[in-house]
Amino acid sequence: MKMLQALTLQARLMWIVLGSTAIIGGGTLLLVFVISYQNKLSESEQHIRQLMDAVEYSAAIASYSSNAEIADDVIKGLMRDEAVCEVSLSSNEGLHLSRSKYNDLSVCPITLQHALLSPFSSTDFIGNLETRVDNGIIETRAVHYAGQVALGLLALLILPSLIIWFAVSRYITRPIHAYAQQLHNIVPGSSERIATVAHSSLELNRVIRDSNSLLIGIEEMLLDERAQRNEIERLKEQYKHLAHHDNLTGLPNRAMFHDRLAHMLIQAKRYQLKGALIYLDLDKFKPVNDTLGHGVGDLLLKAVALRLLDAVRESDTVARLGGDEFVVILPALHNASTDALSIAEKILHALQQPFELGAHTVQIGSSLGIACYPEHGKDEFTLSKHADLAMYRAKQNGRNNAQLFQPSMAEAAD
């Protein structure tokens, strides 16, 4: 049974039909064959006995009158049955006549005797009619007959089995198989559905309908889930952006600035590149904020951010550390101090231009401090500190200028 469980429905059905047909049919066939065989055997013997009965009167006359010719007629008549291999007729008065087909009569073990009575006196025993029967021919006949009966029965047994198998296979197993195959091929959540199946039944149609309802449910569920996941992703991105960017200007914030700087240093070290860090403070921002209000201050900061982005290269990073404090990271410079100074000049110029903020026109300036990698510092902390010191110097120098870090600045600070 365990073996059967691994088979397809179709194969299992075939084995059950074949098996039960073989077991039931085999037994029945054997029984029918044996019974038919026995019946035919005794029928053959009965047949020869009837023949002997039929010729009894002639045999009695032959025996009574010791007439060899009549006796021979009787014997020849009986010999016509091919199963008869010897016939002998004898009378009490010495007549003895016999004919036989074979010299060796061992194949003819059955002997049938018929006592002959006088035709004119039913009490007088006058002779004997004896027939020897060929067992082989009788058996062959019996086997032939029983075989035909068994064959007929076999057809009777096999035909319904085949019809049942065909019907079950056509109306049950094949439709189920077709259904299972379709279900197997469908990707969950897709818009594929199970089509109706040939020769399907009411039950299977219901299964198909319910399966399709489930598939629809699954698809809707997955669509919902996908939408939710997208929403979560979007929110995550948004929060990540918020965590790393300045809310007001959209520039990277302090946290991201540290990341970018660290990244720039790693790249520069690995590929032996030069770079620079610019610290920037707006001049006269506080008065704008105080006199024109925070709204205008915010607008100014946004505008500054745009001008900064405009002034630097695409690969540079502009970040806002807070208040009116900005930084610019300049990676991959050819000649660090010269290139950085020229970008700083560009920034100075850009921020000197008046800002149109609604009804107000505002003019500010900026103080920039530059520290170059690797000559002014090889790590984040040193570079930041030195850029900050340079900016401090720029402020001391009367604002609106850019200063390159000098070692003397560090000594002065110490």
Place this chain on the structure above:
Amino acid sequence: MRTLLLAMLLLSGEVVAAQPAIAIIANHDGDYATLTRKQVVDIYMGKLTVLTNGTFPQPVDYQGNPEIRERFYRLLTGKNLAQINAYWARMSFTGQTNPPRLLPDQKAMLRAVGKNQDALGYVDKNEVTPSVQPLMTIGE
């Protein structure tokens, strides 16, 4: 009840009277002293053609199936005339045995037996004349 039984007896007596017994007859010189009823059958059926005392019996019968012939064979063999004729047809066909000679009536029978020493015949018992020797009676 007694009357009925008596009537039946009388009736049966009348039936017997309507079918008289048959006498087997031979020539006065015929040597048939030890003849048995079975031997009579065998002689008439062509089986017994010579007796142990050397006599060649010559059975004589009637032609044209008269009533006495029917009665004779039925009393003797239990067969009817048709069966006896069929027997003879079969026997004659083989050409080995001949049926008894045939005579037209009982008078001819009495005359033939009276003249022929080995002849055997049969007549109604009441027709027997001194010209023949009655051997036995059947049908009594």
